[in-house]
Amino acid sequence: MSGSVTARDAAAGGPTRDGAAGTAPVPHAAWLPPEAFRALGARRVLVHGDGPLVDTVFDEVVRACAGHGGWAGRTGVGAGSGSSADGPSAGGPSAGGSSAGCPVDLVLAVRGADPLPSAVPAGATATPVGDAGPLGDEGFLCSRVDGVTVVLADAPAGLLYGLFHLVRAGEAAFTGDRPTRAHRPTLRRRMLDHWDNVAVHPGSGQVERGYAGGSIFWRDGGPRGDRDRLRAYGRLLASTGVNAISVNNVNVGVTEARLLTDRLDDVAEIADLLRPYGVRVHLSVTFAAPVVLGGLPTADPLDDEVRQWWHDTTRRVFARIPDFGGYVVKADSEGQPGPFTYGRDHADGANLLAAALAPHGGVVHWRAFVYDHRQDWRDRRTDRARAAYDHFAPLDGRFADNVVLQVKFGPVDFQPREPVSPVIAAMPATRLAVELQVTQEYTGQQWHACYLAPWWREVLGFRPWGPPERTVADVLADVPGPQPRRGGDLVAVANVGDDPFWCGHPLAQANLYAFGRLAWDPCLDPVAILDEWIDLTFPASTVGDPDLVRATLHAVLDDSWRTYERYTAPLGVGFMVNPAGHYGPSVDGYEYSRWGTYHFADRDGVGVDRTRATGTGFTGQYPPPWSQVYESPERCPDELLLFFHHVPYSHVLHNGSTVIQHIYDTHFAGVEEVVAMRERWARLAGMIDRAVHDRVAERLDEQLRCATEWRDQVNTYFFRKSGVPDARGRRIH
């Protein structure tokens, strides 16, 4: 069977399923404006395959062709297809388009029981050189043979990712011949955690650590109901490779707890909207659910009734949402309930939920963010950085196969600079997820331009056992052991809201994009990812001076994370932020608090002694060589010096500067860099979409104000403490 729809057909009333036909304000197209589909949409495209994800691929192709003059045809739609009734082809006969029968430029095909369309050149099915492994559900082959570009997948999700691969490639996908190359994700699950509350929380609002307006899912205690926005979000996620989200805050309130039971329909609706984009839905649940929702007297993980409650409840979830992803749990952390209440450990707790999920193929993401949040600042022996390792490393090997232990990338809390968590090297028999923050809680809250991919790349490329041993990404990808298996996940806290630009700051979209891309392939170069994002978001044909636009975006973003690092807390010491909200400086804001985040600055020096010799012993949680490197103030990398050592202001860094002069220099430099960013951005006026330009300009003004505040407060603080004047005589207040 075959069918085709011409561009004109579609333009005259074709599918608008993903369009902005709803009543809600049209959100910004982000990195998927119509122009980004020009190369693909100008071609003659044949889609081959069956099922809802192939429908999505075909819809995309149809829409692209409608906009850019190509045509789309489809084959391989079976009688039992899941294709929706309003789909454009639905397995019917040819729609009689004028191009039917012409040679094609592009075939996107799922290899299945049916033979491939004859349009696929023989060479396109060749085994890729040096890669005979299975493609899996999400991989695809790409080639260009005899003037035909071919994407082949073994499953519909692979075809979807192949489609967006072509979108990214643009005209290059249709130029010359290319040998067959296999593409598959390094990490099996690329996931965004939404810390969205259903009911507005008196402290954390509608979205905890949300800096882009309200939630796209929830408003004032119920579903937001903006189906178009959710479909658009699913499409953006699919285009980066993200395949899972959790839809509610890990701090689970009373209303949110009920998503698991009587509010399950609200979750199912989201799942229905995201399913066509290959995105599974997960839920954050409270460990106390058997008590709170089930009326049981206990939530003890070893209690039979508790186990049965989770079993029954989970069965009902999967009955309603067959492809439900699983549970996310923050237990025994910052006031959330957990197994400690019942004298059980976190393996008992996680395995309880894992057992309920296993029969259905679900997983539990169990967060390792467990520490004493009521610490006494006078107590210098307790070290929050030690907590995750101390709690979890002894449990290695005890977690069920469908438990994913979700570890924050650093030992403290999403700071702009921390060492990589020692937990990652310490749990060889445990499936791990590393948790990042796309939302810019500690990195400028989407008022500051701060492109985080270089930081994430550094984390993912860190080698816990030193070069040439495996990287963090390697550890996540492969879980060794008796039954080696591809393994862990990359997870991040999301940064979108109901803001027209999705992220508040239009340039923060680059972080969302880059997260998905790095999760797919942690070896990607952040600058190259940014180039992809620029090509898609600001297509050359839509801007005034493409070279200037590209150069400006690189100048503003490439090094912006390091700029942020320069004007904020120095040398890895972290947490000099306002306790109320975490925006802007407060050098002593956490110094006498219960949160375990101190810098110990006095008139002589600054930093936290975490050595084995004289400090908290945290350095001993690392394997060699880092256990030695971090232990030594001489060998420790400059950027982490104050994380590991308390040193005098006169301590000389590897860069030849003293600590105090480095503080002054970096803070002056950081602000100067923001001044330069702002000037460069101003020169783009009139060259790009005005709304985007204005919004970014507004945010750069605030970034400069805030960076200046950081500079002045940090410099003044350390000048008042140290009494050391700036060697260059600049003004310190």
Next chain:
Amino acid sequence: MSGSVTARDAAAGGPTRDGAAGTAPVPHAAWLPPEAFRALGARRVLVHGDGPLVDTVFDEVVRACAGHGGWAGRTGVGAGSGSSADGPSAGGPSAGGSSAGCPVDLVLAVRGADPLPSAVPAGATATPVGDAGPLGDEGFLCSRVDGVTVVLADAPAGLLYGLFHLVRAGEAAFTGDRPTRAHRPTLRRRMLDHWDNVAVHPGSGQVERGYAGGSIFWRDGGPRGDRDRLRAYGRLLASTGVNAISVNNVNVGVTEARLLTDRLDDVAEIADLLRPYGVRVHLSVTFAAPVVLGGLPTADPLDDEVRQWWHDTTRRVFARIPDFGGYVVKADSEGQPGPFTYGRDHADGANLLAAALAPHGGVVHWRAFVYDHRQDWRDRRTDRARAAYDHFAPLDGRFADNVVLQVKFGPVDFQPREPVSPVIAAMPATRLAVELQVTQEYTGQQWHACYLAPWWREVLGFRPWGPPERTVADVLADVPGPQPRRGGDLVAVANVGDDPFWCGHPLAQANLYAFGRLAWDPCLDPVAILDEWIDLTFPASTVGDPDLVRATLHAVLDDSWRTYERYTAPLGVGFMVNPAGHYGPSVDGYEYSRWGTYHFADRDGVGVDRTRATGTGFTGQYPPPWSQVYESPERCPDELLLFFHHVPYSHVLHNGSTVIQHIYDTHFAGVEEVVAMRERWARLAGMIDRAVHDRVAERLDEQLRCATEWRDQVNTYFFRKSGVPDARGRRIH
């Protein structure tokens, strides 16, 4: 006409108007438990006079006699009496009580057109020695002649205050003979400002700076409706001499603005409930009311329509509440609208409202709390302490006669230690109110026992022109000028809420009591006031060991303000509190903020240079001798040293200690004093009401925790900065 009601009559079903018959929880009796009325209630009492306030006096006497075996009779009730229908005598004939016709022990009489009852001995009407002045509406004469105690007043309010004078005196009022003495209030208006919001405010809650639960007036956007509670409150106020309150926050929200117009009935209800206790009701209004409520395009004070709007609106207020007190205004302050918006000054603004109020006898309390709340911490020339003087002193003489300029007692903001505001000496031709805080915003928020009367006494007794010139209280009492007049007010922000103990901390009731008493007579000794309060609140017959109870309460409270001062910010520097909420320490909490409250501590020294010679020049706002005394670091009183001077840590105080050692010593001492308070209080277990004991014990635990936190943070902060070890080798973290 005469009438009488016996104790038994009343006990068998007498008046319960002020009783706890309502459905709301019965609040604590505070300083008016039934036992406090024993001496009076055991007597044969005759009340003479007419009108609602005399009804109140008679009701009190009847209730007291019902409880303690005396009897109450009444004469002088005219036919047109305002006596309430449910009153006990209502001018009818004798109720036939068994004591009718016996000689009386006490006469309370208003001198009017009618002849005094024959029971008044001739000597009781003698002119008091050395005091031939008029009693006024609120004064009274008190004497005891030939075994009869006599209180005479020229108006009902005086009789009410005379009654409570007798309650305070107890048995002493009925012992021996006493010559006639005149009593009258030093200040004409003794007022409490309630910073209560009608609608819960997202930032400041139901009561701004309220530490005793919800509002007694408002809940969730409307009247609270607890009429019994409001009557009980009026009674407590009357017993201390308070005669005015404002019923809503000076930060006027949208809902609260409408109290002036369509919500006026809610205000009238409060006025009706408090009127029998001689308490007038005032309203905080927004200067933008003509725009917000009246729909005018401007609130310009010189605009005719604006003047007409205020005129008409005020006329409607007095039509509804004939004894309405007037308006309270916070203008051009911390974001509130004001005359600056229209290029007018504060005399223009205040006189606008004064003109509308004058025909009805109302007054406007115009707050002098105007300063730049968006200051740059880098700017050391701007000095918030200067602001009130700089804004208002040039306007002296321009305010209408019914404007009361309401000046915070210190130049900054209700700190536990500040110099007295220089505005008080600078405006001889202006009627002034001094504003205190009974609510403990900066003095422990009713979790810390902190008896504030010694501090207020110090402020009221301060001599702005040096000894032997007039005190602050003298300045308030008498406004000189072409037409000298008795004048100003004492105002305080209230500390009550819907807490069962009224104030959260049962001992904070002593502050409410003392405020009224000092406003009546600023020369009273705070320790003597506390004795009165103890006698009333903990009558000897109701406690286990009266001497121990008294000694303990004195030990806990007498010096508690200075104890608080010792463990918090040192030497008058102020504002080392948590910016979020003002509870607990944060030494640098305000140091880099926009609020103008800095300490400038560095490794060498600390304090704010406010001298004319090298600082902000604030010392120049004082007349001699203070302009010289404060200017000199040698002559400046120790307790204000850091308010006026930036000095090295090695600076030697008058007490012989260095600044740094003084910081350590006072902080260790302050905590030790709290430890002692707590131990003493524990020994009262079983001797006083258990609920009171438990509540205070709970609060003392918290006070000790918090004081320890203050000690450790302040000492650690200054040790880290100065590097100077404690001379006594105590532990500093």
